[in-house]
Amino acid sequence: MQPHAPSPAALRHKLPRMTQLMGLTRWFSVVVVFSSLVGALLMFVIGATNTGEAVLHYLEVMPALELIADDVPAAGKASPRTAANLQLLESLDNGLTGLTFLYFAYGIYSLFLTNTNSMAEAPRWLKVENIASLKKTLMEVVAVLLAIMFVRVLAEKILTGDLHWEILTIPLSITSIALATRLMFNDGSVSSAVK
Numbered sequence: 207m208q209p210h211a212p213s214p215a216a217l218r219h220k221l222p223r224m225t226q227l228m229g230l231t232r233w234f235s236v237v238v239v240f241s242s243l244v245g246a247l248l249m250f251v252i253g254a255t256n257t258g259e260a261v262l263h264y265l266e267v268m269p270a271l272e273l274i275a276d277d278v279p280a281a282g283k284a285s286p287r288t289a290a291n292l293q294l295l296e297s298l299d300n301g302l303t304g305l306t307f308l309y310f311a312y313g314i315y316s317l318f319l320t321n322t323n324s325m326a327e328a329p330r331w332l333k334v335e336n337i338a339s340l341k342k343t344l345m346e347v348v349a350v351l352l353a354i355m356f357v358r359v360l361a362e363k364i365l366t367g368d369l370h371w372e373i374l375t376i377p378l379s380i381t382s383i384a385l386a387t388r389l390m391f392n393d394g395s396v397s398s399a400v401k
Contacts, residue, residue, distance in 0.1 A: 235318040242311035249304030253297045260293035288365065295358040299351060306347045313340040338391065345387045352380045 262268035266286045313334035334340050356376040363369045 232318045235314050239311045239315050239319070242307045242314070246304045246307035246311065249300045249307060253300035253304060256293050256297035256300060260290040260297065263293060264290035288361075292358060292361060295354060295361070299354045299358065302347065302351055302354065306344065306351070309343065309347075310340070313343075342387060342391045345383060345390075349380050349383045349387070352376060352383070356380065 259268060263286050316334050317337065317340070356373075359376065360369075360373060363373060
């Protein structure tokens with residue numbers, strides 16, 4: 207005896223209800239959006255704190271950063287201007303990370319929680335077409351964040367005299383991410399340029 211196959215009418219009747227239930231799961235992404243917004247706010251506060259510390263270092267209200275241990279000569283200690291520069295690089299890093307969280311939150315919100323009519327009237331910077339464009343932007347921002355981090359770490363290592371070849375892993379990572387992004391999201395411009 208063969209198992210009874212449901213009729214097409216029965217399938218049509220069950221499919222919309224299942225589709226509706228699956229459609230409700232998109233509201234799970236509210237957690238991701240809210241978490242990203244909190245992360246963005248936190249990174250903005252940290253970046254603003256870094257900028258305030260940079261001003262205090264430059265005005266010599268706050269002592270210059272002690273980048274090295276006490277047993278190293280004082281030549282390795284940062285001047286007020288250098289300490290301010292390092293703090294500003296860190297502030298830039300934190301601010302860009304906050305913007306990345308903000309963009310990610312807006313991207314998830316526009317992809318999963320809004321309808322197409324409301325997003326048609328949204329500002330251009332708030333529109334995310336699909337997951338691929340969100341991933342591409344995030345990968346590009348990660349490369350920029352790594353570049354800022356490399357400059358900051360390089361400056362600190364030069365000040366401390368603790369410069370080793372291992373620091374080259376950061377620019378290699380940046381290059382790898384840039385190449386991967388280029389290969390993953392190639393829009394045909396490379397192949398047309400080669401022809």
